[in-house]
């Protein structure tokens with residue numbers, strides 16, 4: 001049965017999957033949502049015999065119904081190849097009574113690779129299907145992780161160019177090095193004098209610049225976004241939950257149909273929403289445990305029913321979760337409002353006006369499968385140290401937030417259901433925070449010294465993504481003011 005994509009903010013005509021991927025955001029500012037969640041049409045035991053790519057096909061074909069089998073398999077094959085350092089793609093590691101689903105074996109060693117390695121292929125396939133002749137120009141502002149993952153995903157992909165703006169003094173040295181050493185003639189990385197909000201605002205203005213759009217069209221280009229609200233990023237994320245369950249079944253860790261819980265370290269709410277969709281497809285998931293850091297806007301929301309972004313923004317050691325507006329939550333709000341776009345639009349307008357909204361008791365009752373909690377900086381560091389000392393397993397700061405929250409959940413509920421923790425980054429991506437959590441003696445060491453030390457104590461070889469930047473030459477060194485962003489884009493595209 002065909003799945004069409006509706007907007008969360010009005011009842012404009014639904015679009016096909018390929019059109020939703022091309023557009024990213026609906027014209028009314030809403031997010032695209034599937035008009036129904038398809039049920040898995042293979043049994044769990046059938047899925048347990050499949051490879052990651054095969055499971056990816058079985059899941060994605062149900063959502064991207066206007067892609068042919070050949071098109072979709074082609075995208076999957078191009079995405080989940082030797083860019084990943086294991087053929088399993090997303091391995092499960094058992095430690096201290098939980099299963100860590102390692103989503104960091106791709107090119108940039110964070111879970112964003114799971115979706116950003118396939119998005120470019122979904123996008124160019126969608127362009128072909130819709131007779132778009134223009135070259136697609138991806139324009140992104142980044143606070144670190146997304147920029148590099150998008151660059152790695154789009155580098156050398158024919159028919160695309162990618163331009164990434166980042167705050168010159170607002171990303172970690174490793175993150176900056178990762179971006180400015182990016183290879184690929186179709187990639188362009190620019191630092192701006194300003195913070196992430198400046199970069200983000202500048203990019204939004206470029207997207208809305210009618211004059212620029214016209215000049216681009218004449219030169220055979222059009223903008224698109226690799227942002228986490230694109231359904232081309234959401235759908236590939238459903239796959240690894242199904243795959244995780246299939247692996248547990250294959251290894252005899254669960255019986256067919258046995259319920260599992262999942263814990264997800266959450267920022268923009270994309271990853272945990274994918275788990276929720278997997279549950280609604282029929283995957284036996286019980287609780288969806290939403291883990292936050294000190295920016296605990298979601299914890300407060302699940303507790304009180306009020307989403308309130310009016311609070312201090314806290315910088316933590318899990319920066320990819322330092323977010324006060326979780327964009328993808330809108331898809332859940334729309335759903336618990338009974339697919340009522342008018343009701344959802346009212347709440348979202350309250351959010352952009354007053355910075356907060358409150359859901360009804362009826363809506364709150366539909367959130368019973370979610371459990372929210374948070375971990376402080378001290379709790380996060382403590383967990384990294386304890387897990388290392390007890391099991392020899394080293395996890396990154398984001399995953400540690402999730403593991404700490406899982407501990408709180410078990411204490412609160414005494415629920416002993418088998419549990420998968422989404423492990424969203426390699427500890428090598430946040431080496432300094434991880435090593436300092438394990439022992440304060442590491443604070444005097446240099447960045448790459450720490451990398452080697454981590455490799456030793458965790459008994460894991462240094463990932464390629466880190467090895468590469470030790471010696472890679474800087475190839476992007478443009479820095480500009482916020483007001484010069486448009487000029488830089490035109491320069492890169494050769495438009496005058």
Ligand SMILES: *Cc1c(COP(=O)(O)O)cnc(C)c1O
Nearest residue numbers: 266267268269270271320424425
């Ligand atoms: C992006 C990111 C998250 C948050 O994921 P969302 O889908 O935005 O909730 C968590 N951990 C890491 C390492 C990330 O890069």
